[in-house]
Amino acid sequence: MNVLLTGANGFVGSHILDRLLLAGMTPRLLLRRTSDTSLIDHLLPQVEVHYGSLERPDSLRVPVRGADCIIHCAGKTKSTHTQELLRANQQGTMHLVEAGNEEAARLQHFIHISSLSVSGPGTVDQPVSEDSPPNPLSRYGKSKMLAESEVIKRCRTNWTILRPGPVYGPGDKDMYMTFKPLKRGFLPLLGGGRMRIALVYAPDVADAVMACLGRAEVFKKIYHVAAPEPVETGQLLRLAARLLEVQPREVKIPTAALYPVCLFLEAIARLTGRQLALNLDKLRELRAPGWVCATSKLARDIGFEADTPLERGLAETFEWYHRKEWL
Ligand SMILES: NC(=O)c1ccc[n+]([C@@H]2O[C@H](COP(=O)([O-])OP(=O)(O)OC[C@H]3O[C@@H](n4cnc5c(N)ncnc54)[C@H](OP(=O)(O)O)[C@@H]3O)[C@@H](O)[C@H]2O)c1
16 A cells, blocks of 8 residues: 655654554655654655645645555644644645545545644543534644645545544653653642643554554544543643652642743744744643543444553653653
């Protein structure tokens, strides 16, 4: 099977690439000339690289030609500019879908990596379902919702939309920022640390993609991909501290106190053009009552569960951070 993978040099995409290679495939990648390939440099000799951008439709024709399946993982996850999010996520997806439509005679499956931020928040009592109307809180979530609409509206081949919850694992830089303070001796409990989130380990997302590849049961459907047991943020950080063998001081941070911090970071990002893990858009998501979602649909349709235990996933993640001397 010829697979085109976008976003392969990014955090989630690098795990999907790992799995494709493990399955004995020779995927082709869409990279940009400017892409940082440090996560996948060791794998590049085993793949076919095409340079292009989702924002340049003409650069997508060659990589798409001859593909049986497209796994679309590229996306902009943070920006202080709405237009930038829309250009990469909505318009970029539209361009890729249109390029795929030109090859519809051969293309069998278009797998789109979306996000739980499209479904919106949920709680233990009321987990959000992938079949409820989308309820994104952030500009990022809205841009991913519009990207999904492009797939649903335009894609002439069979498609599947996967909405992972917040992803952690080797290679991740965003959640790393919440683990880093533990090493500095404090454990930040945002909003008391009671928010529950449906995390997912990056290799589980990659396994979900592999499980869906070419399966008729998942055609034209939307699925959450997250661990069935949501975790409280405080619980997560306490477990992380135990694994890191540190005893940090717990510091309660009211969510309201984050506003000036995010405002400041947003200004820095606008001035420098460097996008940071926290900004006013991310704050909209941090203020939600929880990010708990239903996860049984994928299990029901193809028997897949994102079942890596949190403790094991975190231990593997920290081992990677240590190896890279990040922690
Ligand atoms: N991380 C999470 O917690 C999470 C949760 C749910 C869903 N997701 C989704 O998973 C996907 C990957 O996220 P990630 O966390 O791996 O982010 P990431 O590390 O920032 O990777 C993003 C990837 O998208 C590529 N990309 C962005 N704009 C592009 C464009 N215009 N043309 C071509 N490639 C472009 C980037 O390439 P460059 O290196 O060239 O910029 C990079 O390969 C995204 O679609 C995101 O919405 C992530």
